Every structure is written in structure tokens, then in C-alpha cells.
Amino acid sequence: MIFLVSISAIYIIFFLIVLFMGIFFNIDIKIQAFKWALIFFGISYATLAFYINPPYSWDLYRLYNEIDLMRFGGLNYVINSAIYKDLFVTNYLFYFVSLLPSNGFLPFITILIEFFIFTYISVDFKKKNKDMSTMIYAIIFLLYFTLADISLSLSGIRNVLAFSICGLALYIDFIQGKKGILKWFLYIVPIFIHPSVIIILILRLFIIFKKISFKFSFLLLLWVIFLPQITQYLKYSPIKVLNIIGSLMNDYSNIQVNYDIRILCINIILVSTLLVSSLYLLKNQKDIIPLNHINFIRFFILYCLVTLGSITNLILFNRLLFGLAYIFIPIIYYLFKSVSKIKYKFYYFIFMSCSFICLMFQIYHLYIIFLK
Numbered sequence: 001m002i003f004l005v006s007i008s009a010i011y012i013i014f015f016l017i018v019l020f021m022g023i024f025f026n027i028d029i030k031i032q033a034f035k036w037a038l039i040f041f042g043i044s045y046a047t048l049a050f051y052i053n054p055p056y057s058w059d060l061y062r063l064y065n066e067i068d069l070m071r072f073g074g075l076n077y078v079i080n081s082a083i084y085k086d087l088f089v090t091n092y093l094f095y096f097v098s099l100l101p102s103n104g105f106l107p108f109i110t111i112l113i114e115f116f117i118f119t120y121i122s123v124d125f126k127k128k129n130k131d132m133s134t135m136i137y138a139i140i141f142l143l144y145f146t147l148a149d150i151s152l153s154l155s156g157i158r159n160v161l162a163f164s165i166c167g168l169a170l171y172i173d174f175i176q177g178k179k180g181i182l183k184w185f186l187y188i189v190p191i192f193i194h195p196s197v198i199i200i201l202i203l204r205l206f207i208i209f210k211k212i213s214f215k216f217s218f219l220l221l222l223w224v225i226f227l228p229q230i231t232q233y234l235k236y237s238p239i240k241v242l243n244i245i246g247s248l249m250n251d252y253s254n255i256q257v258n259y260d261i262r263i264l265c266i267n268i269i270l271v272s273t274l275l276v277s278s279l280y281l282l283k284n285q286k287d288i289i290p291l292n293h294i295n296f297i298r299f300f301i302l303y304c305l306v307t308l309g310s311i312t313n314l315i316l317f318n319r320l321l322f323g324l325a326y327i328f329i330p331i332i333y334y335l336f337k338s339v340s341k342i343k344y345k346f347y348y349f350i351f352m353s354c355s356f357i358c359l360m361f362q363i364y365h366l367y368i369i370f371l372k
Contacts, residue, residue, distance in 0.1 A: 034137075052107060060157065089192040107157055165189065304324070
């Protein structure tokens with residue numbers, strides 16, 4: 001255990017040193033080296049997650065108890081009594097982990113999938129846009145961990161896993177422009193991991209009616225006003241998945257959370273900056289950016305509006321940030337490609353400083369939980 005944890009921690013530190021050397025010395029990292037460096041980072045990150053002993057307050061502690069019940073009760077418990085029996089993907093993922101010797105395989109598997117999806121999107125986009133510099137990728141890398149909060153990713157693993165798969169679906173759909181059933185499969189399956197991601201599918205359908213959706217898009221900032229009515233409608237829906245979503249929204253509205261106001265303010269600044277950047281691209285770069293990427297930017301704007309509109313519900317706001325972590329890469333690339341040097345420096349300062357500060361607070365909270 002100590003050996004694997006040490007090796008993983010050393011590699012992560014080494015990766016970060018090389019990444020920041022690339023920033024300061026403007027080193028161009030070749031695509032194959034870039035890909036394998038990220039793959040090994042993902043394995044190291046997942047290995048550290050494997051050995052986490054979750055505190056009582058974390059969702060992961062409750063999930064470990066559920067896996068123990070599956071291990072004791074077997075398939076009969078999984079089918080008839082499991083907490084997530086109506087979310088079959090989650091249910092059978094947990095059952096699979098219960099067949100393994102350690103509950104640590106749950107965060108190991110989910111972190112590995114999530115980071116490999118981020119790696120695939122990063123590497124594929126960099127292959128298609130060879131002018132993406134190491135400096136821009138450093139922003140992307142730090143923003144990923146800022147938006148996909150480390151402790152929340154380790155604790156609320158279902159949510160992040162579901163949003164990461166939806167992020168892959170959006171990338172295949174809009175950026176790669178692929179047709180066929182795979183993208184719709186990737187949109188639908190995550191609903192049976194964590195149904196909160198249904199917002200992705202709804203907003204994707206809005207893009208089909210883009211003229212209507214954009215005419216009233218800024219009303220999405222006020223959508224949370226109608227949350228009680230939406231919750232009641234969904235909670236008593238005869239459709240099981242909608243019923244689960246309604247129960248989740250009800251829980252999110254009633255649970256009191258202690259959240260660091262400093263991290264909240266930084267995340268609001270980041271989402272607002274990403275929204276403004278997207279609006280700028282849509283207005284000023286419409287004739288340069290490919291049409292399917294323009295539709296992606298439209299989707300991104302709608303998603304940012306929904307996210308900012310949920311600020312009064314902190315749990316929901318944080319969950320929606322997970323989705324942003326897997327879809328912001330094209331926005332960052334096109335923004336830095338199109339702005340003047342002065343604006344480049346301004347945006348670079350905003351993204352880097354917010355990411356550094358937020359990550360320092362995240363690391364401090366993890367230190368308080370595990371080491372102090």
C-alpha cells in the first residue's frame with residue numbers, strides 16, 4: 001500500500017512540475033508524450049482514490065456500506081432491496097465491486113473512467129488543433145480539477161461519472177460531428193447512474209429549436225424560482241426515473257450544506273467568465289468557427305445559464321459544475337485563439353489565479369479531513 005501510494009504521489013508531483021516548466025519555458029509537448037503522461041496521471045490519481053478511507057460525512061462512506069450489504073446479501077439483495085435498484089447501471093456497478101475484495105475499487109474504477117474520458121477529449125482535440133499551446137493546456141488541466149472539485153469527485157462519484165459520460169456524448173455529437181446511435185446511448189445511459197444529468201439531454205434537444213431557445217435563454221437564470229413546482233410534479237410522476245429526479249431535487253432543496261464561500265465565489269466568477277467568453281465567440285467568431293462547434297457553443301451558453309441560475313441551491317450548483325468540467329475545452333481554445341494580446345493576458349490571469357486559489361482551498365480541506 002505505502003509503495004503504491006508513494007509512487008502515485010511522486011508521479012503526480014513530477015507531472016505538475018513538468019507541466020509548469022512547459023508554461024514558463026513555453027515547451028511544446030508532443031501529442032504521444034502528452035497522451036501517455038495523462039494516462040499515467042489518471043492511473044496514479046485512481047490509485048490514491050483506491051486507498052481513501054472516507055469520513056462519515058461523505059457519500060462514499062454510505063456507498064461503501066451499500067456495497068457491503070450487497071456482498072453479504074448477494075444477487076437477491078441487489079435485485080429486490082438495493083437502494084439503487086431502479087438505477088440499473090449504478091446498481092450493477094456496485095454489485096460488480098461487491099464481488100471484488102476491496103470497496104476501494106469503486107472510486108478507482110470511476111476516477112479512472114472519468115479521467116480517461118477527460119484525457120480522450122483533451123488528446124483528440126489537441127490532435128485536431130495542433131496550435132494549442134502548453135500554456136493553454138495548463139489552464140484546461142487546472143480548470144478541470146477546479147470545476148470537478150477533488151473531494152466532491154471522490155465522495156459523490158455517481159454524479160461525476162454520469163456527467164463525464166454525458167460530456168463524452170456531447171464531444172462526439174457536436175465537436176466530432178458523428179452520427180449514429182452511440183452518442184444517444186451515451187446520453188441516455190448516465191441517467192441510470194445519476195438522473196440529474198437529464199438536464200444535458202433536455203438542453204441538447206433545445207438546440208434543435210435554437211431560434212426559440214435563444215430568444216428566451218436568459219430566463220434560465222430564473223429557472224430555480226420554479227424549482228418547488230418542478231420538484232412536486234416530478235416527485236409524483238408515474239415515470240420512475242422522473243420520480244427519482246423529483247426526490248433528488250427535494251433532497252437538494254432541504255439539505256443544509258456547509259460550503260466554503262470563497263470557493264463558491266471563485267466558481268461563480270469562473271462560470272460567469274466562461275459564459276461571457278461563449279457569448280463573445282458566438283457574436284464575433286461565428287463565421288470562423290465550424291457550424292457544429294457553433295451549436296456546441298450555443299449549448300454551452302444554455303448550460304452556463306442553468307448553472308448560474310441554480311446558485312441559491314448549492315448542492316445543485318456544485319453538481320452542475322461537474323458537467324462544465326468535461327465540456328469547456330473548445331471554449332478555452334477558441335477564446336485564446338481569437339482575442340487580442342491584452343485580452344489574452346486578462347483571461348489568462350482570471351483563469352489561472354481562480355484555479356490556483358480554488359485548488360489551494362480544496363487541498364486545504366482535504367488536509368483537514370485526512371491529515372490534521
